[in-house]
Amino acid sequence: MAPLKPIFCATHPRACSTAFERVFMTRKDLACVHEPFGDAFYYGPERMSVRYEKDEETRKASGFNNSTYKSIFDQIEEGSEGKRTFIKDITYYLLPPDQQPAKIAPSLDSKKRGIGTETVVNGVNGSSHKPPFPYPTEGEPGNPTIVPQSLLEKFHFTFLIRDPHSSIPSYYRCCIPPLDKMTGFYEFYPSEAGYDELRRFFDYTREAGLVGNQIAGGSRENVNGSPDKPEICMIDADELLDDPEGVLRVYCKSVGLEFSHDMLNWDNEEDHARAKAAFEKWKGFHEDAIDSKDLKPRAHKKAAKTEAEWDAEWKEKYGEKAAKVIRDTVDANMADYHYLKQFVLKKA
Incomplete structure (x- = not known):
């Protein structure tokens, strides 16, 4: 029997994904890797984000200014210590921003062109304020990422979404005072909502056969496609928060793990230390997850609100101008969220 592939949970920002990740950090049979590809996306010589393009000092201070996509994949493999790996990461770290055509990251490109990453970095399209992307490489037909399909095929992909x-x-x-001083994100980028990238990547995994057509927990009758491909295993955060055990039982079965009630509690010194070390590099984003002790059903399901009630809440919290930015961003991402929600796993 072939060894089980590393699990890669692909998601978008603020999807309760770190709380979900803490569940798997309790397991001694897994090597958990927390959001590794942001290092290359924001700080490294193959960076695609403009967030720190004018701030070389911050890129250097991060300690990741030399991180390439290849070096991160290599570190993941080397750090597994023979265990199965569980990766949780933001999907848009692997896709060019603003729907730009994808080109394979130079460090992962098997075609030698005589152009190294250093050349890419120094030749920043005539401006010191643009990231090294687009790369002087080619993309793969149908592949929206900067990672070759041959490498993506080594992972078992699952997905996590949350209502925008x-x-x-x-x-x-996280991008305004007082949290911005912790996060280092001093501006909100609507382009970092992440739903468009997650939807396009999800569709690609199906088209490329990285996942099959069967939805996790669903009936296996009248299923088209190869039964040996991974199921579509997608979680909606609200269902996870309402019924952690029910969702996790289906998820674990789908990815080939044995569910244990112990996964839902991490109130011990060892687990807290492991989480604090893992989440340290993204300060300000994960404080709730760091301080948490367990994952239990929330006392009350999320109350339904009208759009007017949402608008009023955002206006009260953030002001009228910010509320409009939030509203526009929510509206721009709802179609992708509803599309992905069709594929959420089925509980027994």
């Missing part, structure tokens, strides 16, 4: 009405204002809050 909750995730977008949560992300906005």
